[in-house]
Amino acid sequence: MQVPLLIDDFLRRAARLYPDKTAIVDGDDRFTYAEFQARVNQLSNALLGLGVGKSDRVCMLSPNSHYFLESFYATSQIGAVLVPLNYRLIDQDYRYILNHAEVTTLLVDHEFTDVIDGIRGDLDAVQNWIVCGGEGVAKHDWVDWDELIAGMPNTSPPEIDRDENDLLSINYTSGTTARPKGVMLTHRNCYINAYSLIAHLRVTHDDVELWTLPMFHCNGWGGVYALTGMGGTHVVLRTIDGGAIYNLIEQEGVTFACMAPTVLRTILDYPGKEAHDIRTQPRFVIAGAPPPAKFIERLEVELGWHFIQIYGLTETAPFLTSSQPDSVTAANDYQSRSRAGIPGIGVDIVLLDDAGNLVARDGESIGEICARSNVVFSGYWRQEAETAQVIVDGYFHTGDMAVWDERYNIKIVDRKKDVIISGGENISSPEIEDVLYRHPAVSDCAVVGVPNDKWGETPKAFVVLREAAKVGADELTEFCREQLAHFKCPTSFEFVAELPRTATGKLKKYTLRERERQATDV
Secondary structure, eight states: OOOOOOTHHHHHHHHHHOTTSEEEEETTEEEEHHHHHHHHHHHHHHHHHTTOOTTOEEEEEOSSOHHHHHHHHHHHTTTOEEEEEOTTSOHHHHHHHHHHTTOOEEEEEGGGHHHHHTTGGGOTTOOEEEEESTTOOOGGGOEEHHHHHHTSOOSOOOOOOOOTTSEEEEEEEOTTSSSOEEEEEEHHHHHHHHHHHHHHTTOOTTOEEEEOSOTTTTGGGGHHHHHHHHTOEEEEOSSOOHHHHHHHHHHHTOOEEEEOHHHHHHHHHOTTGGGSOOOSOOEEEEOSSOOOHHHHHIIIIISOOEEEEEEEOGGGSSEEEEEOOOSSSOTTOHHHHTSOBEEOTTOEEEEEOTTSOBOOSSSSOOEEEEEESTTSOSEETTOHHHHHHHEETTEEEEEEEEEEOTTOOEEEEEETTOEEEETTEEEEHHHHHHHHTTSTTEEEEEEEEEEETTTEEEEEEEEEEOTTOOOOHHHHHHHHHTTSOGGGSOSEEEEOSOOOBOTTSOBOHHHHHHHHHHHHHO
16 A cells, blocks of 8 residues: 655654644644634635645745744645745845745735835736734735635534645745745655654654754755654744743753754853743754864753754755764764764765765765665756756755764865855755955955854855955945845955966855854964
8 A cells, every 4th residue: 555645644653643732832722622623723724815825836935923833834735835034134035036936825924014115016927825823914905814714614524535745835945046046845755754754853742842953944954844754843933032032941941952053052052941841851953163172062061951953954854864862973973073073864964076986984085975765855946957956866955064983973164065054954055155246345245164163164255356445344244235145155255366266266154264263263
């Protein structure tokens, strides 16, 4: 017997087995699993009533909320495709993504309707405008989410023929180009990723997850599905705040959270932590730029909590590897535990040199991480050439450079694509450079990630000015902020006479990065 792996299985199981258990805590709102499923069914039926059909793209633009959780399942069970958007972008990013994906229905948090209204005239494919939270927005025909679903049946929508290889979501990632790429994830990709998270992160029925991780970020790494399927409790956090995090851990008995290194630092440095009576020992899962080994030690020694490092990409749904204590890696070996770790179940990883040959598993030879697994995406939305560049000979080429040892334990040493990971967000250095080149005083420039205690790394711009031109860092910062989301803008500038290049004119960014790293280590 072969039964398709469909994401709605996770919520259906929890609603059947634990109907009265608390599924979601979102501020003053609490929903049981029966109520969660009912609201999902109402939204599914409402979307069908608006004409949303199979394969239609539905965008969700919102900070973490119970609405966001509902959108994952309401779209999947009618065969629609969810397009979760990063709420930290700017209008031109939204304009491009919504048009590129040909989104027909917008689900937007009340705080973000103004930015969408500003580009409304450019969104030809959008037919339905739905606002969630707040008091609703009357202008421009926004329809209130709760009013829309209020009269809808809370039973399951009509059965729609679906397959596990059908598209579930399109997640736009900054990648390494100025234009975002739409990562196509299928039901099968996300289903198997959820299984991997359950196994390797030890997700159980008793878990209470604090949502410090943005739900838009690769579908919350799959926690939306994994935790729901096990019948755990989602505790929603809308914005990162140290006091709020400690309050929720204390009050709700949080046992589990996923986050970027910058959030871990917020937790470690929160001055009021001693005032809280924490009775659980949460597992904190970190991805993005590896945190300093000292952070791991502080978390486990000072607070008595647990640390797990994972590695993956949006294109891999995202789980590929994890690093945690085992029979070989001691709990107090914090340097080893900050590595990307060993492959998960069903993940085949190899490190290849430029000629496509395996590099030695000696902990020194550098190669590109290439992965083959059921979690690897089906391609970039309407970008076949870009897909062909990264899926080669049956492997997804990540662009991340690493070394590995005899246990297949991976340590990332560089990024082939020059992606800057700041606070867990991917930032494209060519995108920033493209903006800087528009300034009349800039002759040449290069942007690299430099170490930052708070964010892991931030963009630094090296700028060559045109002859006789005069411009300062403040002016260039303001210029960038007018055209980029603020988290993408350089946090520092250095004006140089020339940039290091090869004999063929290629920019040697690794030289700049290495210089900055050495300066930081001094």
